[in-house]
Amino acid sequence: MTIRDAIPIILFLCVLTLAAVLLGGFMTMVFTGKRTFLTRIAGPTEKFLYRLFGVDKEDEMSWKTYTLSLVIFNAMGIVVLFVLQLTQGVLPFNPQRFGAVRWDTALNTAISFVTNTNWQAYGGEQTMSYFTQMVGITVQNFLSAAVGLAAVVALIRGFIRKSVKTIGNFWVDLTRAVLYVLLPLAIIWALVLASQGVVQTLSPATHVQTLEGREQIIAVGPVASQVAIKQLGTNGGGFFNANSAHPFESPTPLTDFMEVFALLLIPAALPFMLGGMLKKRRQGWAFFAAMMVLFLLGLTVTLWAEAQGSPILEKMGILHGANMEGKEARFGVVHSILFAQSTTATACGAVNSMHDSLMPLSGLVLLFNMAIGEVIFGGVGVGLVGMIIYAILTMFLAGLMIGRTPEFIGKKLEPYEMIMSVIAILSSAIVMLVLASLAIATRAGLAGLNNAGPHGLSEILYAYASTANNNGSAFAGLNANTPFYNLTTACAMLVGRFTTIIPALAIAGSLAKKKVVPISAGIFPTTNMLFVVMLVSVVIIVGALTFFPALTLGPLLEHLFVQVGKTF
Amino acid sequence: MRHATQALFVFVVFSLLCGLVFPLCITAVSQLLFSWRANGSLLSSQKQIVGSELIGQMFKGPRYFHGRPSATDPAYNASGSSGSNFGPSNAKFLQEIKDRIEAVRLANGVPFDTPIPADLVLASASGLDPHISIESALLQVKRIAKERGLSESEVEGLVRRCIEHRFAGIWGQPRVNVLKLNLALDAGKKN
Numbered sequence: 001m002t003i004r005d006a007i008p009i010i011l012f013l014c015v016l017t018l019a020a021v022l023l024g025g026f027m028t029m030v031f032t033g034k035r036t037f038l039t040r041i042a043g044p045t046e047k048f049l050y051r052l053f054g055v056d057k058e059d060e061m062s063w064k065t066y067t068l069s070l071v072i073f074n075a076m077g078i079v080v081l082f083v084l085q086l087t088q089g090v091l092p093f094n095p096q097r098f099g100a101v102r103w104d105t106a107l108n109t110a111i112s113f114v115t116n117t118n119w120q121a122y123g124g125e126q127t128m129s130y131f132t133q134m135v136g137i138t139v140q141n142f143l144s145a146a147v148g149l150a151a152v153v154a155l156i157r158g159f160i161r162k163s164v165k166t167i168g169n170f171w172v173d174l175t176r177a178v179l180y181v182l183l184p185l186a187i188i189w190a191l192v193l194a195s196q197g198v199v200q201t202l203s204p205a206t207h208v209q210t211l212e213g214r215e216q217i218i219a220v221g222p223v224a225s226q227v228a229i230k231q232l233g234t235n236g237g238g239f240f241n242a243n244s245a246h247p248f249e250s251p252t253p254l255t256d257f258m259e260v261f262a263l264l265l266i267p268a269a270l271p272f273m274l275g276g277m278l279k280k281r282r283q284g285w286a287f288f289a290a291m292m293v294l295f296l297l298g299l300t301v302t303l304w305a306e307a308q309g310s311p312i313l314e315k316m317g318i319l320h321g322a323n324m325e326g327k328e329a330r331f332g333v334v335h336s337i338l339f340a341q342s343t344t345a346t347a348c349g350a351v352n353s354m355h356d357s358l359m360p361l362s363g364l365v366l367l368f369n370m371a372i373g374e375v376i377f378g379g380v381g382v383g384l385v386g387m388i389i390y391a392i393l394t395m396f397l398a399g400l401m402i403g404r405t406p407e408f409i410g411k412k413l414e415p416y417e418m419i420m421s422v423i424a425i426l427s428s429a430i431v432m433l434v435l436a437s438l439a440i441a442t443r444a445g446l447a448g449l450n451n452a453g454p455h456g457l458s459e460i461l462y463a464y465a466s467t468a469n470n471n472g473s474a475f476a477g478l479n480a481n482t483p484f485y486n487l488t489t490a491c492a493m494l495v496g497r498f499t500t501i502i503p504a505l506a507i508a509g510s511l512a513k514k515k516v517v518p519i520s521a522g523i524f525p526t527t528n529m530l531f532v533v534m535l536v537s538v539v540i541i542v543g544a545l546t547f548f549p550a551l552t553l554g555p556l557l558e559h560l561f562v563q564v565g566k567t568f
Numbered sequence: 569m570r571h572a573t574q575a576l577f578v579f580v581v582f583s584l585l586c587g588l589v590f591p592l593c594i595t596a597v598s599q600l601l602f603s604w605r606a607n608g609s610l611l612s613s614q615k616q617i618v619g620s621e622l623i624g625q626m627f628k629g630p631r632y633f634h635g636r637p638s639a640t641d642p643a644y645n646a647s648g649s650s651g652s653n654f655g656p657s658n659a660k661f662l663q664e665i666k667d668r669i670e671a672v673r674l675a676n677g678v679p680f681d682t683p684i685p686a687d688l689v690l691a692s693a694s695g696l697d698p699h700i701s702i703e704s705a706l707l708q709v710k711r712i713a714k715e716r717g718l719s720e721s722e723v724e725g726l727v728r729r730c731i732e733h734r735f736a737g738i739w740g741q742p743r744v745n746v747l748k749l750n751l752a753l754d755a756g757k758k759n
Contacts, residue, residue, distance in 0.1 A: 008738040053577045065571070073575045080579070126648055135587035142586040143579075171578055178582060183590065194598040197622050200606045202595060205647055208610070208617045210625040211632065211750055218623055219647040220608050224598065225591035242649035245693030247622040248608070253740025310656050313686070317669050319703070322686035325661075326651040329636065329687050329699035330732075332741035336693075354651035354693045455655035477653030558657050567659040 005334045009299075012257070012338075013292075016264055023265060024272020024284065030180040031153045031173065032277060033057075042179045049175055060166035063509025066154055067502055069170040070147060074114050077140055081110035084136040085128070094129035095204030096219075101127060108486035113137055115497035116144035116379055118230065118237030118349050118472035119489055121481040125219035125240050130202060133239060138226045142186070145233030145266075146177035148381025151501045152270060155385055156277050158508030159409045162516045167508045181266070182233060189228035189262055197251035200224040223248055231262035234379045236349030236472045244339070244352040245328055256331055256352060260339050263348040267377035270384040278409060282527035287387055290535045294376040298365045299341045305361035306337050312565055326354030337362065344369040347379030349472025356450070356459065356475040360562060363458055363475070364555035370465040372543035373428060373500075379470060382497075385504045387535075391526070392421045392507070394538045398524050407523060410516040417510060420503035427499035428492075429546045432468035435488050436460050436550070444484035450477025453568030454561065458554035467492040470500075611747065613754065619747055620646075624698040627750065630675065631715045633700070633708050635746040636687055637668060640695035651693045665689055676711045699743035702731060712753070726752055 029036045050057055061069065084091070085106035089099045101109070105121050112119045113136070124133070150173035157167045194200045199220045206218045223239045227249050230237055240246040250256050271291065275284020306323060314321025327336045336353035343350050344366040355366060369376055375386035392408055396418055399406030406413040439445030439460045449456045462475040467489040474480070480489065517523070525531065561567075598606035609621040619625050624635045626644045638644045639652035654661035668689040672678065687697075688704040705727045713720040730749045734740050 011738070049581060052581060053574055055574065069571050069575065072571055073579065076575055076579050080583075123648060123650070134591045135583055138591060139583045139587040143582060171574060174578065178586065183586070186590065187594070190594045191597060191601075194594065194606050195602045197605045197609050199608050200595050200598040201608075203607070206608055206610065206617070206620075208619050211613070211618050211747070211754070212625075212627060212629055214626060216619060216623075216625055216644065217647045218608060218620055222591045222595055224606075225594040229586075240649050240694075242651065242694035242696070245651070246649045247620075247624075247694060247696055247698055251609075251622045253735035257735060257739050312656070312662060313665070313690075314683075316662070316666055317680075317683055318665075318686050318689065319683040320686070323656065323690075324686035324692075325654065325656075325690040326693045327690075328693050328697050329701055329743045330697075330740050335740055352693070354653050356653035356655060357651065359656055450653050451655040451658050453657060455657055458655070475653070475655075476651070477655070558655070562657050567657050567662055 009334075009338060012261070016261060016268055019265060020268035020288070021272050023269035025276055027181060027269060027273040028276030030176050031273070036180065038180055038184060046175060046179055050172070053171055055169065055171045057169060057172045059169055061169055062165050063154070063167050063505045063512075066167055066170045067505045070150070070501065074147065077114040077143060078110045081113060081136045081140060082106050084132055085109060088129040088132045091129065091131045093131035093134065093202060095202070096129070098127060098129050104483045104486040105481055108490045111490045111493050112472065113140035113235070113237060114144055115470055115493045116148055116233070116235055116347065116382070117467060117470040117493045117497070118235045119467050119474065119493065120237055120472070121486055121489075123241030124238055125221070130221050133226055134222055137237060138229060141226070141229040141233050141235040141237070142178055142182050143174075144235065145182055145229075145380040146174045148379055149177040149181065150174050150381070151504055152381040152384050155388060155504045155508045156274055158511035159411055160278060161512040162514065164512050165509070167505070167512050182229065185232050186225070186229045189232060189258060190224045192258060193227055193255055194224035196255045197248070198224040198227055198255060199248045220248065227259070228262070231259045231348065231350060232266060234263055234267060234346045234348040236263075236343065238350060244350045245354070250352060253330060253335070256335055256339070259350070259352070260342050263346050263350060264342050264377060266380045267346045267383045270381070274384060280409070280527070283409065286527045286532055287384065287391070289532045291375070291377050291387065293532065293536050294539060295341070295345050298345060298369055298376070299338070302337050302341050302362040302365045303334065305359045305365075306333050308359070310359065311563060312567070315565070323357070323359055326357030328352065340366060341369070343473055344471060345376035345378075347374040347383060347469065347471045349466065351473050354476060355462070355473060356477040360455070360458070360555040360559035363462070364551055364559070367458070367462055367465050367551060367555065368543060368547065370469045370471045371429065371432065371547045372539055373425060374469045374471060375539060382470070382500050385500060386424070389421045389424045389504065390539050391535055392417060393425065394531075394535045395524065395526070397538065398534060402524065404522065407517050408526060410519075411511045411514050412517055417507050420507050424500050424503040425542065428468040428496040431492050431495045432464040433550065435468070435492055436464045438488065439464070439484075442484070444482065448479040448482060448485055450479065451568070454554050454558040455568065458558065461550055461554050463489060464492055468496040470496045611751065613751055618751070621745065621748060622698055624692070624696045625747060627746065630711060632750045632753070633705060633712060633746050634688075635700055636697050637689065637691040638695040639691040644696060646696055649694045649696055651695060652691045676707055678707065698745055698747060699732070700746055702727070702742055702744055705744040705749065716753070726756065
């Protein structure tokens with residue numbers, strides 16, 4: 001690490017913050033139904049769609065109806081995506097003539113994309129037809145992100161409203177998320193990416209004769225449109241197996257910049273939307289600050305760990321022991337790490353390097369980012385949901401310390417909210433650790449390993465941390481395309497997604513019913529430095545207490561072995 | 569029941585909008601405005617397509633600059649991208665690297681105590697990396713010059729002309745596109 005490496009990252013984060021403030025303001029207007037500069041175009045479409053859907057936008061829902069609509073909608077998405085994969089052989093846009101996807105892979109993939117995880121047990125260019133990639137996968141990239149946005153908007157309404165039963169209309173929130181936020185951004189990103197060399201065509205693969213006379217078959221497809229939304233929606237599922245490391249998904253440093261920017265943009269803007277909707281801007285900044293502190297802590301460790309290089313490689317005669325295994329020359333170490341940190345801090349899961357080949361301490365931080373529940377910016381919508389739930393826990397702890405009933409943003413927090421928060425925080429951790437233990441204890445689990453020793457444990461831990469927290473990136477050496485992994489990770493993804501969203505909506509419903517507590521001198525302030533420090537501490541302490549033993553036996557142990565040159 | 573029918577309507581409409589209208593419009597506009605890029609940035613030599621500017625290809629012979637090791641099966645399989653996914657403490661992986669380092673030293677006459685640039689012996693993430701670092705290109709200059717009967721400064725000049733820079737001077741790494749460099753070598757031969 002040199003100043004030369006640090007300056008672009010600092011600039012990047014400044015530009016990101018600025019864009020996040022602007023987008024947060026814009027989304028505030030969108031989700032409170034105000035006129036924006038897009039209303040002229042999107043407004044009539046929105047009205048037309050409501051008429052088509054039979055939705056009255058004034059018709060508000062209770063939290064139970066809101067949840068029911070969301071669950072039905074997602075169940076439908078899973079069934080359709082599953083069937084699409086099984087029938088792609090007879091559907092159009094299939095120039096490579098791919099047959100039906102195996103049932104367990106198809107089920108895993110369907111759940112994966114609907115839950116915004118985008119864990120991929122398959123290699124895209126060898127499995128999925130263009131039709132499946134567009135009408136199946138791209139659609140869920142939009143819709144799962146829109147569902148996440150709807151969830152966080154509903155939760156924020158719970159804090160705003162007083163003494164009412166409703167938290168908004170799911171179909172309205174969903175429609176606005178797509179029409180005003182996701183689609184316009186995706187159009188811009190897709191066109192810029194395509195202009196830089198990300199392919200966008202419906203033609204079959206190109207056959208070429210290389211300079212040395214070998215045949216090379218170059219897979220292409222409608223890639224730019226899919227990559228744009230998989231970054232913006234923090235989905236992360238690539239068109240190609242190598243994801244954004246593939247030159248047709250990210251051919252230049254410019255596209256790399258755009259893609260890492262895109263995956264952070266909406267999650268970073270959401271705290272500002274929260275501030276805008278609550279009319280408490282400082283609250284938005286407090287959440288943003290907590291996320292940024294956690295992000296920078298992780299980034300510092302990963303950059304340091306990777307810049308050290310590998311002492312084993314250095315001894316073998318590699319310049320500086322630089323760990324370029326699984327990294328692309330155009331990105332180098334620093335920009336591979338920035339991407340890796342960003343993609344695990346948000347629940348994106350796209351990769352521009354192979355995380356399996358990173359240095360052990362980098363892998364440790366990535367694991368931690370995911371395991372704490374994807375709250376450092378996190379996934380579109382659900383990231384802020386997770387952070388609000390951590391804030392509720394923080395206020396509970398603060399309440400215990402000062403001996404009064406905890407409050408947060410003007411609402412009393414009572415046993416019901418606490419139970420829901422604990423369910424949300426602990427479910428994915430439990431599922432991750434239990435399923436990882438199962439994999440380690442069974443032959444079917446161990447059969448997937450690509451590396452032995454502590455790194456093997458890291459591969460398994462990573463798989464379940466990623467799926468139980470809906471990230472989707474992988475230590476991809478693990479062969480997860482087996483019935484055992486397809487079914488267990490599918491289970492982890494379902495639990496991870498719905499034990500965040502449903503408790504959050506339940507909290508929203510409960511809070512909306514309550515009166516607003518008048519501001520008094522006795523209230524613990526939640527917009528100052530003290531709150532930020534407490535929130536960050538709670539996240540780190542909960543994570544460390546839950547995962548420290550597992551992380552010690554995996555990446556930490558491997559780090560010590562690499563330092564003394566022990567291999568497996 | 570009302571929720572289910574509404575869900576169905578919403579799902580169908582957004583599937584059409586996001587799954588067909590959006591990608592097909594992007595395809596149409598891309599094909600219209602930047603069709604060469606949208607179709608894979610294909611390069612030709614003597615009216616024959618020899619590959620994509622953005623997709624690395626296998627170079628084994630001594631007369632061409634070599635790219636990075638590729639972990640795809642077979643190497644540089646452009647319809648099956650993949651990295652090796654070997655971890656830093658994997659013994660089999662480290663043995664492979666040892667062999668590669670030796671092969672690079674032998675082929676290019678690099679003395680035993682000179683370190684080798686990492687990217688030349690470590691596999692890329694995609695298996696299709698079209699670039700190598702400037703150091704890795706310069707390391708091969710001596711061999712290429714000898715094989716082609718050119719002076720080392722001529723070949724080095726060619727490498728320097730093929731350098732691609734960081735975006736805006738700050739983002740990414742400076743690098744050399746192996747296929748373009750080799751095409752330039754071949755073009756130079758005829759003059």
